[in-house]
Amino acid sequence: MQQPTLGFIGAGNMSHSIISGLVKGGYPASAIIASNPSNPKLDELKSKFSIRTSNDNLEAAASEVVILAVKPQILKQVCETLSHIDFSNKLVVSIAAGVTCDRIAQYLGQDVRVVRAMPNTPSLLGLGMTGLYAAKGCSDTDRQLAGHLMQAVGEITWVEQESGIDQVIACAGSAPAYFFLMMEAMEESAVNSLGVSREQAREMIQQTAIGAAAMVKQNPDLSLAELRNRVTSKGGTTAKAIEHFEQQGLRDTVDGAMKAAVKRAVEMAQQF
Structure with missing residues (x-):
């Protein structure tokens, strides 16, 4: 599979775990960038995995795949700052709990290919269970790529309806x-x-x-x-x-x- 550039917006525990699994699995560190407002978490990621880092979300959002790894309470604010970017050739993977694909598209102000991912906390040990849902417009390649990302931290399962993510939360997330x-x-x-x-x-x-x-x-x-x-x-x-x-x-x-x-x-x- 071709390895596109990955931009992680948010450098918390889940981003750390996914990046760790990807790099250990052979994904090129040079193709990964993470952004965060403060430096300590970025410095740790750069030191451990030799990825690129930035305090500017726009720099991370220039990637071919944009991973939204921020708290749902601030997702709207984060997306609105990115809304002037053309997402037509990008895949968005969101791990923000409770925010629908339509709402993410609304926040970004444009049609966008979105995959929602619901990992659980054992993902921090590489033993996670992640539910995935691909919104309308996502290709088989998009699904394969999103699945590859989340398999870096454990097992995955796909749901065909977005409401299925709520069932994943009950069976795995919580x-x-x-x-x-x-x-x-x-x-x-x-x-x-x-x-x-x-x-x-x-x-x-x-x-x-x-x-x-x-x-x-x-x-x-x-x-x-x-x-x-x-x-x-x-x-x-x-x-x-x-x-x-x-x-x-x-x-x-x-x-x-x-x-x-x-x-x-x-x-x-x-x-x-």
């Missing part, structure tokens, strides 16, 4: 926090109810979570229910714990939480 909450609750129980030291509880719980996720990934032909059943001996300790979860309505709680995440995503899209 989901690390669900697991953290479960682990937090287990740690608190281990310490406060069972008398385990916090250090030992943390070690056991985090390693168990890593192992459980690995078993899921390495057994794609087994359903999650089957994996659970294989751990759950009839009448045993695990069965008793699972019985309690079911009695307390864990499934309904999770279902409600995921629906709440989607509802909030829809509300945010109306705000920006």
Whole structure:
């Protein structure tokens, strides 16, 4: 695949992670530029990856692919400063949560090819899950390029309707926090109810979570229910714990939480 110039507007953690993955994967550093109002993050990117940097967003926006990596609250302001640039031959990849493709085109004041990307925080470790949506007008090449960018920080999945990004938020974007909450609750129980030291509880719980996720990934032909059943001996300790979860309505709680995440995503899209 031809390697076009990439301009990252915003030099936060996600830009850092994507740039790191790209450069480590062989993408030429000379083809990457990042812009940011202040210098510390730019200096780190330049020192680590030898990319070009600038305090001027217009310089980054001169690239063939423009990655909008700023907070949604300031995206309108950032885009309006770029609106006099001709985007007709550029691809825009936005990782700003809650801002639709139409709204980005409105902010830029012109028709533009936009791909929305919704990565999650494990992307910072190269273990991310990113949902992608390509707006009308994007070519197969645009999709391939956007996919290549986000594969630098993990796995990707495409949705065919923009509303599907809200589902990605519930299943992946917000989901690390669900697991953290479960682990937090287990740690608190281990310490406060069972008398385990916090250090030992943390070690056991985090390693168990890593192992459980690995078993899921390495057994794609087994359903999650089957994996659970294989751990759950009839009448045993695990069965008793699972019985309690079911009695307390864990499934309904999770279902409600995921629906709440989607509802909030829809509300945010109306705000920006």
